[in-house]
Amino acid sequence: xxxxxxKTAPAQEAEQPETAPEEKAxxxxxxxxxxxxxxxxxxxxxxxxxxxxxxxxxLEAVKAKLDAAEANAAQAKDxxxxxxxxxxxxxxxxxxxxxxKFNDGISFAVNQIIPILDTLEMAANAPTTDENYKKxxxxxxxxxxxxxxxxxxxxxxxxxxxxDPNFMNAVQQIPAPDGQESGTVIxxxxxxxxxxxxxxxHATVVVAE
Numbered sequence: 001x002x003x004x005x006x007k008t009a010p011a012q013e014a015e016q017p018e019t020a021p022e023e024k025a026x027x028x029x030x031x032x033x034x035x036x037x038x039x040x041x042x043x044x045x046x047x048x049x050x051x052x053x054x055x056x057x058x059l060e061a062v063k064a065k066l067d068a069a070e071a072n073a074a075q076a077k078d079x080x081x082x083x084x085x086x087x088x089x090x091x092x093x094x095x096x097x098x099x100x101k102f103n104d105g106i107s108f109a110v111n112q113i114i115p116i117l118d119t120l121e122m123a124a125n126a127p128t129t130d131e132n133y134k135k136x137x138x139x140x141x142x143x144x145x146x147x148x149x150x151x152x153x154x155x156x157x158x159x160x161x162x163x164d165p166n167f168m169n170a171v172q173q174i175p176a177p178d179g180q181e182s183g184t185v186i187x188x189x190x191x192x193x194x195x196x197x198x199x200x201x202h203a204t205v206v207v208a209e
Contacts, residue, residue, distance in 0.1 A: 121141065154195075156168070156202075158188050160185065168205050169203070171189060173208070188205050
């Protein structure tokens, strides 16, 4: 390089002005990102709408569970009522069957004893001079009557009553005596007994024509 060129280069470098402090600061400062745009009100509405929709779905789910629980409770209640009704019917049926068996047993036993009572009745009504004997038979009949009463066995009232084929057997029919209405019982050959509505033995009677 020539001597003139060497002298010219430093002179040119000296002539260039220094960069202003403001420009240096701008060059040194990093570029800032643009400020975030202002929030859009529509976005807020979308957010609110999404929250309400979520809550609505949750409420619907809870309501569905509640409806299902109520349906299950109603079904369980119906089943319990049915079971209670079935048990009550079973209890009543069992009670009736037990009562029926008990009454059948009582009826059978009384049927075995009645002929003995018939004999004692005949002995009590037979003429005798032995008052102690008659008294003893009468006392036995009284005890038998109390025993029958304790078992709820009743004598069928027949003498002087209208003839009833449900409770009586007519073995004879004779002209009605004076003052006796036709169709009434005028003589009882054998007493009849009943246990509630069950006939233990029909009364054997004579009926006026």
